[in-house]
Amino acid sequence: MSENSTATVGDAPSASPTRGPRRPSPRGAPTATIARRHRLSRLDVRLSPYLYVLPFFLVFAVIGLYPLLYTGYLSFFSWPRFGADHGPWIGWANYSHVLHDPVFHKALWNTIGIFLLSSVPQIAVATVVAALLDTTLRGRTWWRMSVLLPFVVAPAAAALIFGALFADKSGLVNQILSGIGLPEISWHSNRPASWLAIATMVNYRWTGYNALIVLAAMQAIPRDLYEAAAIDGASRVKQFFHVTLPSIRPTMIFVIVTSTIGGLQIFTEPRLFDTNLQHQGGANYEYQTLTMYVFNTANSSTDPYPRAAAAAWILFLIIVAFALVNFVVTRAVQRRSHT
Template sequence: MLFAVVGVFPLLYTGFLAVHDWDRLGYVRGEFNGLANFAFVLNDPVFQKSLVNTFSIFVMSSVPQVVIAVAVAALLDSPLRGRTFWRMSVLLPFVVAPTAAVLIFGSLFADQFGVINQFARQLGLDGIRWHVDRWWSHLAISSMVNWRWTGYNALIFLAAMQAVSRDLYESAAIDGASRVRQFFSVTLPMIRPTMIFVIITSTMGGLQIFTEPRLFDDTPSREGGANHQFMTTTLYIYVKGIEDQFYGRASAAAWILFLVIIGFAVLNFVITRWLTRRNQT
Protein backbone atom coordinates (compact mmCIF):
# COMPACT_ATOMS: atom_id res chain seq x y z
CA MET A 1 0.00 0.00 0.00
CA LEU A 2 2.86 2.38 0.78
CA PHE A 3 4.48 1.67 -2.59
CA ALA A 4 1.13 2.24 -4.32
CA VAL A 5 0.70 5.62 -2.62
CA VAL A 6 4.22 7.03 -3.00
CA GLY A 7 5.28 5.16 -6.14
CA VAL A 8 2.57 3.89 -8.45
CA PHE A 9 0.03 6.71 -8.03
CA PRO A 10 2.48 9.59 -8.77
CA LEU A 11 3.77 7.69 -11.80
CA LEU A 12 0.30 7.08 -13.22
CA TYR A 13 -0.94 10.57 -12.39
CA THR A 14 2.10 12.14 -14.04
CA GLY A 15 1.37 10.03 -17.12
CA PHE A 16 -2.21 11.34 -17.06
CA LEU A 17 -1.03 14.95 -16.89
CA ALA A 18 1.45 14.37 -19.71
CA VAL A 19 -1.30 13.72 -22.26
CA HIS A 20 -3.52 16.65 -21.22
CA ASP A 21 -3.36 20.38 -21.76
CA TRP A 22 -3.36 21.16 -18.07
CA ASP A 23 -4.56 24.56 -16.87
CA ARG A 24 -1.63 26.51 -15.44
CA LEU A 25 -3.91 28.67 -13.25
CA GLY A 26 -5.46 25.91 -11.19
CA TYR A 27 -6.00 22.22 -10.72
CA VAL A 28 -8.57 22.02 -13.48
CA ARG A 29 -8.56 19.10 -15.86
CA GLY A 30 -7.57 20.25 -19.34
CA GLU A 31 -8.35 18.80 -22.71
CA PHE A 32 -6.75 15.61 -23.97
CA ASN A 33 -3.97 16.52 -26.41
CA GLY A 34 -2.27 13.18 -26.99
CA LEU A 35 1.47 13.46 -27.48
CA ALA A 36 1.54 17.23 -28.00
CA ASN A 37 3.36 17.82 -24.71
CA PHE A 38 5.98 15.22 -25.59
CA ALA A 39 6.45 16.80 -29.03
CA PHE A 40 6.91 20.24 -27.47
CA VAL A 41 9.44 19.00 -24.92
CA LEU A 42 11.48 16.99 -27.42
CA ASN A 43 11.64 19.96 -29.80
CA ASP A 44 12.42 22.46 -27.05
CA PRO A 45 16.08 23.59 -27.40
CA VAL A 46 16.26 24.18 -23.64
CA PHE A 47 15.22 20.59 -22.92
CA GLN A 48 17.71 19.25 -25.46
CA LYS A 49 20.43 21.29 -23.82
CA SER A 50 19.39 20.07 -20.36
CA LEU A 51 19.56 16.47 -21.54
CA VAL A 52 23.12 16.94 -22.85
CA ASN A 53 24.06 18.68 -19.60
CA THR A 54 22.61 15.79 -17.60
CA PHE A 55 24.62 13.20 -19.51
CA SER A 56 27.78 15.30 -19.24
CA ILE A 57 27.50 15.80 -15.47
CA PHE A 58 26.50 12.15 -15.07
CA VAL A 59 29.64 10.89 -16.85
CA MET A 60 31.91 13.30 -14.97
CA SER A 61 30.47 12.26 -11.62
CA SER A 62 29.37 8.62 -11.71
CA VAL A 63 32.35 7.10 -13.53
CA PRO A 64 35.13 8.64 -11.35
CA GLN A 65 32.93 8.13 -8.30
CA VAL A 66 32.74 4.35 -8.71
CA VAL A 67 36.44 4.01 -9.56
CA ILE A 68 37.59 6.13 -6.60
CA ALA A 69 35.13 4.40 -4.26
CA VAL A 70 36.56 0.98 -5.14
CA ALA A 71 40.11 2.24 -4.56
CA VAL A 72 39.19 3.82 -1.22
CA ALA A 73 37.39 0.64 -0.12
CA ALA A 74 40.47 -1.41 -0.99
CA LEU A 75 42.62 0.87 1.18
CA LEU A 76 40.15 0.66 4.07
CA ASP A 77 40.13 -3.12 3.76
CA SER A 78 43.89 -3.25 4.28
CA PRO A 79 45.44 -3.38 7.79
CA LEU A 80 45.62 0.38 8.34
CA ARG A 81 46.31 1.95 11.71
CA GLY A 82 43.12 3.55 13.02
CA ARG A 83 40.86 1.83 10.49
CA THR A 84 37.69 2.71 12.40
CA PHE A 85 38.53 6.41 12.29
CA TRP A 86 39.18 6.36 8.54
CA ARG A 87 36.01 4.39 7.85
CA MET A 88 33.98 6.93 9.77
CA SER A 89 35.72 9.89 8.14
CA VAL A 90 34.86 8.87 4.58
CA LEU A 91 31.17 9.12 5.48
CA LEU A 92 31.40 12.70 6.78
CA PRO A 93 30.73 14.35 3.38
CA PHE A 94 27.50 12.36 3.12
CA VAL A 95 26.37 13.70 6.50
CA VAL A 96 26.90 17.33 5.49
CA ALA A 97 23.71 18.95 4.21
CA PRO A 98 23.71 19.36 0.40
CA THR A 99 22.94 23.06 0.74
CA ALA A 100 25.99 23.64 2.94
CA ALA A 101 28.17 21.60 0.60
CA VAL A 102 27.05 23.61 -2.44
CA LEU A 103 27.68 26.89 -0.62
CA ILE A 104 31.19 25.76 0.28
CA PHE A 105 31.98 24.57 -3.23
CA GLY A 106 30.39 27.69 -4.67
CA SER A 107 33.03 29.71 -2.82
CA LEU A 108 35.81 27.37 -3.88
CA PHE A 109 34.74 27.63 -7.52
CA ALA A 110 34.08 31.37 -7.49
CA ASP A 111 34.85 33.03 -10.81
CA GLN A 112 36.99 35.88 -9.50
CA PHE A 113 38.37 34.95 -6.09
CA GLY A 114 37.88 31.20 -5.78
CA VAL A 115 40.54 29.01 -4.21
CA ILE A 116 40.45 26.65 -7.18
CA ASN A 117 41.25 29.53 -9.53
CA GLN A 118 44.29 30.36 -7.44
CA PHE A 119 45.68 26.88 -8.07
CA ALA A 120 44.58 26.99 -11.71
CA ARG A 121 46.63 30.13 -12.28
CA GLN A 122 49.71 28.28 -11.07
CA LEU A 123 49.07 25.78 -13.89
CA GLY A 124 48.60 28.49 -16.50
CA LEU A 125 44.81 28.22 -16.56
CA ASP A 126 43.78 31.80 -16.03
CA GLY A 127 40.30 33.21 -16.22
CA ILE A 128 38.18 30.07 -15.71
CA ARG A 129 34.59 31.19 -15.24
CA TRP A 130 33.08 28.28 -13.35
CA HIS A 131 29.57 29.73 -13.35
CA VAL A 132 29.64 30.83 -17.00
CA ASP A 133 31.64 28.37 -19.08
CA ARG A 134 29.50 25.34 -19.82
CA TRP A 135 31.95 22.46 -19.42
CA TRP A 136 33.84 24.02 -16.52
CA SER A 137 30.54 24.40 -14.65
CA HIS A 138 29.83 20.71 -15.29
CA LEU A 139 33.20 19.85 -13.78
CA ALA A 140 32.48 21.97 -10.71
CA ILE A 141 29.05 20.41 -10.16
CA SER A 142 30.34 16.87 -10.70
CA SER A 143 33.08 17.48 -8.13
CA MET A 144 30.38 18.29 -5.56
CA VAL A 145 28.55 15.06 -6.37
CA ASN A 146 31.76 13.03 -6.18
CA TRP A 147 32.75 14.59 -2.86
CA ARG A 148 29.36 13.79 -1.35
CA TRP A 149 28.79 10.23 -2.57
CA THR A 150 32.22 8.63 -3.01
CA GLY A 151 32.62 7.78 0.68
CA TYR A 152 29.11 6.37 0.89
CA ASN A 153 29.74 4.01 -2.02
CA ALA A 154 33.18 3.16 -0.64
CA LEU A 155 31.57 1.78 2.53
CA ILE A 156 29.23 -0.36 0.42
CA PHE A 157 32.21 -1.75 -1.46
CA LEU A 158 34.07 -2.25 1.82
CA ALA A 159 31.23 -4.36 3.21
CA ALA A 160 31.35 -6.52 0.07
CA MET A 161 35.14 -6.88 0.27
CA GLN A 162 35.01 -7.97 3.90
CA ALA A 163 32.55 -10.71 2.95
CA VAL A 164 35.09 -12.27 0.56
CA SER A 165 36.62 -15.39 2.04
CA ARG A 166 40.23 -14.87 3.15
CA ASP A 167 41.01 -18.40 2.02
CA LEU A 168 40.87 -17.17 -1.57
CA TYR A 169 43.57 -14.61 -0.87
CA GLU A 170 45.73 -17.18 0.91
CA SER A 171 45.42 -19.57 -2.04
CA ALA A 172 46.28 -16.79 -4.47
CA ALA A 173 49.30 -15.79 -2.37
CA ILE A 174 50.52 -19.40 -2.31
CA ASP A 175 50.27 -19.44 -6.11
CA GLY A 176 52.51 -16.37 -6.20
CA ALA A 177 49.91 -13.69 -6.91
CA SER A 178 50.86 -10.19 -5.79
CA ARG A 179 48.50 -7.86 -3.92
CA VAL A 180 47.63 -6.10 -7.17
CA ARG A 181 46.95 -9.38 -8.94
CA GLN A 182 44.79 -10.54 -6.01
CA PHE A 183 42.79 -7.35 -6.25
CA PHE A 184 42.03 -7.75 -9.96
CA SER A 185 41.67 -11.57 -9.98
CA VAL A 186 39.95 -12.17 -6.64
CA THR A 187 38.47 -8.99 -5.17
CA LEU A 188 36.82 -7.46 -8.22
CA PRO A 189 35.19 -10.69 -9.47
CA MET A 190 33.84 -11.48 -6.00
CA ILE A 191 32.28 -8.05 -5.47
CA ARG A 192 30.78 -7.87 -8.97
CA PRO A 193 27.14 -8.05 -7.76
CA THR A 194 27.78 -5.13 -5.42
CA MET A 195 29.46 -3.20 -8.22
CA ILE A 196 26.43 -3.74 -10.43
CA PHE A 197 24.16 -2.48 -7.65
CA VAL A 198 26.28 0.65 -7.08
CA ILE A 199 26.55 1.34 -10.81
CA ILE A 200 22.77 1.12 -11.25
CA THR A 201 22.02 3.32 -8.24
CA SER A 202 24.70 5.81 -9.29
CA THR A 203 23.19 5.91 -12.76
CA MET A 204 19.72 6.58 -11.39
CA GLY A 205 21.02 9.26 -9.04
CA GLY A 206 23.35 10.81 -11.59
CA LEU A 207 20.52 11.32 -14.08
CA GLN A 208 18.37 13.04 -11.45
CA ILE A 209 20.82 15.65 -10.15
CA PHE A 210 18.91 18.72 -8.97
CA THR A 211 20.20 20.31 -5.76
CA GLU A 212 23.75 21.01 -6.93
CA PRO A 213 22.95 22.88 -10.18
CA ARG A 214 20.00 24.66 -8.57
CA LEU A 215 22.06 26.12 -5.72
CA PHE A 216 25.27 26.53 -7.74
CA ASP A 217 23.50 29.07 -9.96
CA ASP A 218 24.20 32.66 -8.89
CA THR A 219 21.70 34.27 -11.28
CA PRO A 220 18.33 35.55 -10.01
CA SER A 221 16.33 33.02 -12.06
CA ARG A 222 18.33 30.00 -10.82
CA GLU A 223 17.57 28.02 -13.97
CA GLY A 224 20.98 26.50 -14.54
CA GLY A 225 22.85 29.63 -15.57
CA ALA A 226 21.93 32.63 -17.69
CA ASN A 227 22.18 30.52 -20.83
CA HIS A 228 21.04 27.25 -19.20
CA GLN A 229 24.62 26.05 -19.52
CA PHE A 230 24.31 23.66 -16.56
CA MET A 231 20.54 23.11 -16.37
CA THR A 232 19.79 19.43 -15.82
CA THR A 233 16.62 17.63 -16.87
CA THR A 234 15.24 17.51 -13.33
CA LEU A 235 15.82 21.25 -13.03
CA TYR A 236 14.01 21.71 -16.34
CA ILE A 237 11.06 19.72 -14.96
CA TYR A 238 11.06 21.88 -11.83
CA VAL A 239 11.08 25.13 -13.81
CA LYS A 240 8.31 24.00 -16.16
CA GLY A 241 6.12 22.54 -13.45
CA ILE A 242 6.65 24.66 -10.35
CA GLU A 243 7.67 28.06 -11.68
CA ASP A 244 5.98 28.19 -15.11
CA GLN A 245 3.12 25.88 -14.00
CA PHE A 246 2.98 24.00 -17.30
CA TYR A 247 2.11 20.75 -15.58
CA GLY A 248 1.52 18.78 -18.77
CA ARG A 249 4.88 19.68 -20.28
CA ALA A 250 6.70 19.09 -17.00
CA SER A 251 5.04 15.67 -16.70
CA ALA A 252 6.02 14.80 -20.27
CA ALA A 253 9.63 15.74 -19.51
CA ALA A 254 9.50 13.62 -16.35
CA TRP A 255 8.28 10.62 -18.31
CA ILE A 256 11.01 11.08 -20.91
CA LEU A 257 13.60 11.11 -18.14
CA PHE A 258 11.96 8.03 -16.63
CA LEU A 259 12.25 6.17 -19.94
CA VAL A 260 15.90 7.23 -20.28
CA ILE A 261 16.66 5.82 -16.82
CA ILE A 262 14.84 2.59 -17.68
CA GLY A 263 16.89 2.38 -20.87
CA PHE A 264 20.14 2.72 -18.93
CA ALA A 265 18.97 0.09 -16.42
CA VAL A 266 18.16 -2.36 -19.21
CA LEU A 267 21.53 -1.63 -20.85
CA ASN A 268 23.32 -2.36 -17.57
CA PHE A 269 21.37 -5.60 -17.21
CA VAL A 270 22.24 -6.74 -20.74
CA ILE A 271 25.94 -5.91 -20.32
CA THR A 272 26.01 -7.67 -16.94
CA ARG A 273 24.45 -10.85 -18.32
CA TRP A 274 26.87 -10.79 -21.25
CA LEU A 275 29.89 -10.42 -18.96
CA THR A 276 28.60 -13.16 -16.66
CA ARG A 277 28.11 -15.65 -19.51
CA ARG A 278 31.50 -14.74 -20.94
CA ASN A 279 33.24 -15.46 -17.62
CA GLN A 280 31.35 -18.72 -17.20
CA THR A 281 32.49 -19.94 -20.59
Protein backbone atom coordinates (compact mmCIF):
# COMPACT_ATOMS: atom_id res chain seq x y z
CA MET A 1 0.00 0.00 0.00
CA SER A 2 2.74 2.43 0.92
CA GLU A 3 4.84 1.44 -2.10
CA ASN A 4 1.93 2.10 -4.47
CA SER A 5 1.21 5.43 -2.89
CA THR A 6 4.89 6.41 -3.03
CA ALA A 7 5.10 5.45 -6.66
CA THR A 8 2.00 7.46 -7.42
CA VAL A 9 3.33 10.53 -5.73
CA GLY A 10 6.66 10.16 -7.45
CA ASP A 11 5.05 9.96 -10.87
CA ALA A 12 3.09 13.24 -10.39
CA PRO A 13 5.74 15.67 -11.72
CA SER A 14 5.90 13.83 -15.03
CA ALA A 15 4.22 15.39 -18.06
CA SER A 16 0.53 14.68 -18.37
CA PRO A 17 -0.67 12.98 -21.53
CA THR A 18 -3.09 15.84 -22.33
CA ARG A 19 -0.84 18.90 -21.73
CA GLY A 20 2.66 18.96 -23.03
CA PRO A 21 5.57 20.71 -21.41
CA ARG A 22 5.53 24.57 -21.64
CA ARG A 23 8.11 25.84 -24.04
CA PRO A 24 10.10 28.84 -22.91
CA SER A 25 9.44 32.01 -24.94
CA PRO A 26 12.29 33.59 -26.84
CA ARG A 27 14.43 35.88 -24.73
CA GLY A 28 13.89 39.08 -26.85
CA ALA A 29 10.11 38.81 -27.53
CA PRO A 30 8.80 40.79 -24.49
CA THR A 31 11.42 43.50 -25.00
CA ALA A 32 10.55 43.89 -28.69
CA THR A 33 6.83 44.13 -27.89
CA ILE A 34 7.41 46.81 -25.26
CA ALA A 35 9.64 48.78 -27.61
CA ARG A 36 7.06 48.61 -30.41
CA ARG A 37 4.30 49.77 -28.11
CA HIS A 38 6.50 52.59 -26.86
CA ARG A 39 7.17 53.77 -30.41
CA LEU A 40 3.45 53.63 -31.23
CA SER A 41 2.64 55.60 -28.08
CA ARG A 42 5.18 58.29 -28.94
CA LEU A 43 3.87 58.42 -32.50
CA ASP A 44 0.31 58.78 -31.21
CA VAL A 45 1.31 61.64 -28.91
CA ARG A 46 3.04 63.45 -31.78
CA LEU A 47 0.46 62.92 -34.50
CA SER A 48 -2.88 62.93 -32.68
CA PRO A 49 -3.01 66.74 -32.14
CA TYR A 50 -2.48 67.28 -35.88
CA LEU A 51 -5.16 64.74 -36.73
CA TYR A 52 -7.62 66.50 -34.41
CA VAL A 53 -7.14 69.90 -36.08
CA LEU A 54 -6.82 68.52 -39.62
CA PRO A 55 -10.60 68.56 -40.38
CA PHE A 56 -10.77 72.29 -39.64
CA PHE A 57 -7.91 73.10 -42.00
CA LEU A 58 -9.36 70.89 -44.71
CA VAL A 59 -12.70 72.69 -44.51
CA PHE A 60 -10.92 76.04 -44.37
CA ALA A 61 -8.87 75.17 -47.45
CA VAL A 62 -12.05 74.36 -49.40
CA ILE A 63 -14.37 77.20 -48.34
CA GLY A 64 -11.84 79.80 -47.19
CA LEU A 65 -8.38 79.53 -48.67
CA TYR A 66 -9.40 78.58 -52.20
CA PRO A 67 -11.89 81.47 -52.60
CA LEU A 68 -9.28 83.83 -51.17
CA LEU A 69 -6.63 82.74 -53.65
CA TYR A 70 -9.07 82.72 -56.56
CA THR A 71 -10.20 86.22 -55.61
CA GLY A 72 -6.61 87.40 -55.76
CA TYR A 73 -6.19 85.71 -59.15
CA LEU A 74 -9.40 87.25 -60.48
CA SER A 75 -8.42 90.77 -59.39
CA PHE A 76 -5.79 90.97 -62.17
CA PHE A 77 -8.27 90.40 -65.01
CA SER A 78 -11.12 92.20 -66.70
CA TRP A 79 -14.56 90.59 -66.52
CA PRO A 80 -17.64 92.22 -68.09
CA ARG A 81 -20.82 92.12 -66.07
CA PHE A 82 -22.55 89.56 -68.30
CA GLY A 83 -19.43 87.82 -69.60
CA ALA A 84 -19.18 84.04 -69.45
CA ASP A 85 -15.53 84.12 -68.39
CA HIS A 86 -12.92 86.63 -67.32
CA GLY A 87 -11.24 88.72 -69.98
CA PRO A 88 -7.60 89.67 -70.56
CA TRP A 89 -4.91 90.28 -67.98
CA ILE A 90 -4.88 93.97 -66.94
CA GLY A 91 -2.40 93.83 -64.06
CA TRP A 92 -2.86 96.27 -61.20
CA ALA A 93 -5.52 98.36 -62.95
CA ASN A 94 -8.32 97.18 -60.67
CA TYR A 95 -6.30 97.99 -57.55
CA SER A 96 -5.45 101.43 -58.96
CA HIS A 97 -9.11 102.09 -59.68
CA VAL A 98 -10.15 101.14 -56.15
CA LEU A 99 -7.39 103.13 -54.43
CA HIS A 100 -8.21 106.25 -56.46
CA ASP A 101 -11.95 105.95 -55.96
CA PRO A 102 -13.22 108.74 -53.63
CA VAL A 103 -16.04 106.47 -52.47
CA PHE A 104 -13.44 103.97 -51.29
CA HIS A 105 -11.71 106.72 -49.28
CA LYS A 106 -15.00 107.58 -47.58
CA ALA A 107 -15.72 103.94 -46.89
CA LEU A 108 -12.25 103.51 -45.38
CA TRP A 109 -12.65 106.43 -42.98
CA ASN A 110 -16.19 105.39 -42.14
CA THR A 111 -14.96 101.91 -41.24
CA ILE A 112 -12.14 103.22 -39.07
CA GLY A 113 -14.45 105.70 -37.33
CA ILE A 114 -17.11 103.10 -36.56
CA PHE A 115 -14.40 100.66 -35.49
CA LEU A 116 -12.89 103.12 -32.99
CA LEU A 117 -16.30 104.09 -31.59
CA SER A 118 -17.31 100.46 -31.16
CA SER A 119 -14.32 98.25 -30.39
CA VAL A 120 -12.49 100.51 -27.92
CA PRO A 121 -15.47 101.23 -25.59
CA GLN A 122 -16.74 97.69 -26.14
CA ILE A 123 -13.58 96.03 -24.80
CA ALA A 124 -13.33 98.47 -21.87
CA VAL A 125 -16.97 98.01 -20.83
CA ALA A 126 -16.77 94.22 -21.33
CA THR A 127 -13.75 94.03 -19.00
CA VAL A 128 -15.49 96.07 -16.30
CA VAL A 129 -18.69 94.01 -16.61
CA ALA A 130 -16.67 90.79 -16.38
CA ALA A 131 -14.96 92.08 -13.21
CA LEU A 132 -18.34 92.87 -11.66
CA LEU A 133 -19.69 89.43 -12.58
CA ASP A 134 -16.63 87.84 -10.98
CA THR A 135 -17.69 89.09 -7.54
CA THR A 136 -20.05 87.39 -5.09
CA LEU A 137 -23.37 88.54 -6.50
CA ARG A 138 -26.73 87.03 -5.72
CA GLY A 139 -27.99 85.08 -8.69
CA ARG A 140 -24.61 85.16 -10.44
CA THR A 141 -25.68 82.57 -13.00
CA TRP A 142 -28.70 84.64 -13.99
CA TRP A 143 -26.63 87.81 -14.36
CA ARG A 144 -23.98 86.02 -16.41
CA MET A 145 -26.56 84.59 -18.75
CA SER A 146 -28.43 87.88 -19.08
CA VAL A 147 -25.42 89.72 -20.54
CA LEU A 148 -25.52 87.28 -23.46
CA LEU A 149 -29.16 88.02 -24.34
CA PRO A 150 -28.36 90.95 -26.70
CA PHE A 151 -26.09 88.64 -28.69
CA VAL A 152 -28.97 86.18 -29.13
CA VAL A 153 -31.23 88.88 -30.60
CA ALA A 154 -31.31 88.72 -34.39
CA PRO A 155 -29.43 91.55 -36.13
CA ALA A 156 -32.54 92.49 -38.08
CA ALA A 157 -34.53 92.86 -34.86
CA ALA A 158 -31.76 94.92 -33.28
CA ALA A 159 -31.66 97.11 -36.39
CA LEU A 160 -35.41 97.74 -36.13
CA ILE A 161 -35.06 98.69 -32.47
CA PHE A 162 -32.16 101.07 -33.00
CA GLY A 163 -33.72 102.38 -36.18
CA ALA A 164 -36.66 103.52 -34.08
CA LEU A 165 -34.32 105.00 -31.46
CA PHE A 166 -32.20 106.94 -33.98
CA ALA A 167 -34.86 107.97 -36.48
CA ASP A 168 -34.21 111.43 -37.86
CA LYS A 169 -37.49 113.08 -36.91
CA SER A 170 -39.60 110.82 -34.74
CA GLY A 171 -36.86 108.86 -33.02
CA LEU A 172 -36.83 108.41 -29.25
CA VAL A 173 -33.36 109.96 -28.90
CA ASN A 174 -34.41 113.10 -30.79
CA GLN A 175 -37.57 113.34 -28.70
CA ILE A 176 -35.45 113.26 -25.55
CA LEU A 177 -33.08 115.88 -26.96
CA SER A 178 -35.93 118.20 -27.91
CA GLY A 179 -37.52 117.64 -24.51
CA ILE A 180 -34.44 118.96 -22.71
CA GLY A 181 -34.01 121.86 -25.09
CA LEU A 182 -31.24 120.46 -27.32
CA PRO A 183 -31.36 120.48 -31.12
CA GLU A 184 -32.34 117.32 -32.92
CA ILE A 185 -29.71 115.30 -34.80
CA SER A 186 -30.01 114.01 -38.33
CA TRP A 187 -28.60 110.55 -37.69
CA HIS A 188 -28.56 109.40 -41.32
CA SER A 189 -27.04 112.49 -42.94
CA ASN A 190 -24.62 113.57 -40.21
CA ARG A 191 -21.45 111.52 -40.62
CA PRO A 192 -20.17 111.36 -36.99
CA ALA A 193 -23.74 110.91 -35.72
CA SER A 194 -24.30 107.93 -38.02
CA TRP A 195 -21.02 106.42 -36.82
CA LEU A 196 -22.16 106.80 -33.22
CA ALA A 197 -25.57 105.25 -33.90
CA ILE A 198 -24.07 102.23 -35.68
CA ALA A 199 -21.37 101.83 -33.01
CA THR A 200 -24.07 101.84 -30.33
CA MET A 201 -25.82 99.03 -32.15
CA VAL A 202 -22.58 97.04 -32.41
CA ASN A 203 -21.74 97.57 -28.73
CA TYR A 204 -25.21 96.46 -27.71
CA ARG A 205 -24.77 93.12 -29.47
CA TRP A 206 -21.14 92.25 -28.71
CA THR A 207 -20.28 93.68 -25.28
CA GLY A 208 -21.88 90.83 -23.35
CA TYR A 209 -20.26 88.21 -25.58
CA ASN A 210 -16.78 89.60 -24.95
CA ALA A 211 -17.59 90.02 -21.26
CA LEU A 212 -18.22 86.27 -20.91
CA ILE A 213 -14.92 85.47 -22.63
CA VAL A 214 -13.04 87.78 -20.25
CA LEU A 215 -15.01 86.39 -17.29
CA ALA A 216 -13.91 82.85 -18.16
CA ALA A 217 -10.30 84.02 -18.01
CA MET A 218 -10.89 85.74 -14.67
CA GLN A 219 -12.39 82.57 -13.24
CA ALA A 220 -9.14 80.74 -13.96
CA ILE A 221 -7.04 83.13 -11.85
CA PRO A 222 -5.90 81.45 -8.59
CA ARG A 223 -7.67 83.01 -5.62
CA ASP A 224 -4.47 82.84 -3.62
CA LEU A 225 -3.19 85.83 -5.59
CA TYR A 226 -6.10 87.97 -4.43
CA GLU A 227 -5.68 86.80 -0.82
CA ALA A 228 -1.97 87.67 -0.89
CA ALA A 229 -2.74 91.08 -2.41
CA ALA A 230 -5.40 91.73 0.23
CA ILE A 231 -2.96 90.80 3.00
CA ASP A 232 -0.47 93.29 1.53
CA GLY A 233 -3.14 95.98 1.78
CA ALA A 234 -4.13 96.25 -1.90
CA SER A 235 -7.61 97.58 -2.53
CA ARG A 236 -10.05 96.10 -5.03
CA VAL A 237 -8.99 98.63 -7.64
CA LYS A 238 -5.29 97.84 -7.19
CA GLN A 239 -6.04 94.12 -7.30
CA PHE A 240 -7.84 94.65 -10.60
CA PHE A 241 -4.94 96.51 -12.21
CA HIS A 242 -2.05 94.55 -10.68
CA VAL A 243 -3.50 91.03 -10.43
CA THR A 244 -6.49 90.64 -12.74
CA LEU A 245 -5.33 92.44 -15.87
CA PRO A 246 -1.81 90.92 -15.95
CA SER A 247 -3.28 87.44 -15.43
CA ILE A 248 -5.78 87.71 -18.30
CA ARG A 249 -3.42 89.37 -20.79
CA PRO A 250 -3.49 86.47 -23.32
CA THR A 251 -7.28 86.51 -23.33
CA MET A 252 -7.32 90.28 -23.73
CA ILE A 253 -5.03 89.96 -26.75
CA PHE A 254 -7.46 87.44 -28.24
CA VAL A 255 -10.46 89.70 -27.61
CA ILE A 256 -8.68 92.75 -29.05
CA VAL A 257 -7.62 90.92 -32.21
CA THR A 258 -11.05 89.37 -32.82
CA SER A 259 -12.78 92.70 -32.15
CA THR A 260 -10.43 94.38 -34.61
CA ILE A 261 -11.20 91.84 -37.31
CA GLY A 262 -14.94 92.03 -36.69
CA GLY A 263 -14.94 95.83 -36.48
CA LEU A 264 -13.19 96.23 -39.83
CA GLN A 265 -15.55 93.73 -41.47
CA ILE A 266 -18.75 95.34 -40.22
CA PHE A 267 -21.58 95.02 -42.72
CA THR A 268 -24.90 93.98 -41.18
CA GLU A 269 -25.43 96.95 -38.87
CA PRO A 270 -24.73 99.78 -41.36
CA ARG A 271 -26.57 97.90 -44.11
CA LEU A 272 -29.72 97.61 -41.98
CA PHE A 273 -29.29 101.13 -40.62
CA ASP A 274 -29.80 102.44 -44.16
CA THR A 275 -33.58 102.76 -44.08
CA ASN A 276 -33.77 104.00 -47.69
CA LEU A 277 -31.77 101.04 -49.07
CA GLN A 278 -31.05 102.97 -52.27
CA HIS A 279 -27.96 104.97 -51.36
CA GLN A 280 -26.07 102.01 -49.84
CA GLY A 281 -24.62 103.87 -46.89
CA GLY A 282 -26.26 107.27 -46.91
CA ALA A 283 -27.03 109.85 -49.57
CA ASN A 284 -23.37 110.94 -49.60
CA TYR A 285 -21.89 107.65 -48.34
CA GLU A 286 -21.87 108.93 -44.76
CA TYR A 287 -21.71 105.45 -43.23
CA GLN A 288 -20.76 103.12 -46.08
CA THR A 289 -18.12 100.66 -44.84
CA LEU A 290 -15.47 98.73 -46.75
CA THR A 291 -17.52 95.55 -46.86
CA MET A 292 -20.47 97.53 -48.20
CA TYR A 293 -18.13 99.02 -50.80
CA VAL A 294 -17.11 95.51 -51.88
CA PHE A 295 -20.77 94.52 -52.07
CA ASN A 296 -21.72 97.57 -54.12
CA THR A 297 -18.71 97.19 -56.43
CA ALA A 298 -19.70 93.60 -57.17
CA ASN A 299 -23.07 94.93 -58.38
CA SER A 300 -21.66 97.77 -60.47
CA SER A 301 -21.72 97.91 -64.26
CA THR A 302 -18.01 97.99 -65.23
CA ASP A 303 -15.77 95.01 -64.35
CA PRO A 304 -17.75 94.34 -61.15
CA TYR A 305 -16.15 91.08 -60.03
CA PRO A 306 -12.45 91.91 -60.56
CA ARG A 307 -12.79 95.32 -58.93
CA ALA A 308 -14.72 93.83 -56.03
CA ALA A 309 -11.99 91.18 -55.74
CA ALA A 310 -9.33 93.89 -55.64
CA ALA A 311 -11.29 95.79 -52.96
CA ALA A 312 -11.67 92.58 -50.94
CA TRP A 313 -7.91 91.95 -51.04
CA ILE A 314 -7.19 95.54 -50.00
CA LEU A 315 -9.57 95.06 -47.08
CA PHE A 316 -7.82 91.80 -46.21
CA LEU A 317 -4.43 93.53 -46.13
CA ILE A 318 -5.82 96.36 -43.99
CA ILE A 319 -7.16 93.85 -41.47
CA VAL A 320 -3.82 92.03 -41.37
CA ALA A 321 -2.01 95.32 -40.82
CA PHE A 322 -4.32 96.30 -37.93
CA ALA A 323 -3.98 92.84 -36.38
CA LEU A 324 -0.18 93.02 -36.56
CA VAL A 325 -0.18 96.48 -34.97
CA ASN A 326 -2.38 95.19 -32.14
CA PHE A 327 -0.10 92.21 -31.64
CA VAL A 328 3.08 94.31 -31.59
CA VAL A 329 1.61 96.87 -29.19
CA THR A 330 0.29 94.24 -26.77
CA ARG A 331 3.60 92.36 -26.85
CA ALA A 332 5.45 95.59 -26.09
CA VAL A 333 3.13 96.33 -23.17
CA GLN A 334 3.60 92.79 -21.89
CA ARG A 335 7.40 92.99 -22.02
CA ARG A 336 7.39 96.36 -20.26
CA SER A 337 5.17 95.02 -17.50
CA HIS A 338 7.54 92.08 -16.93
CA THR A 339 10.56 94.36 -16.74
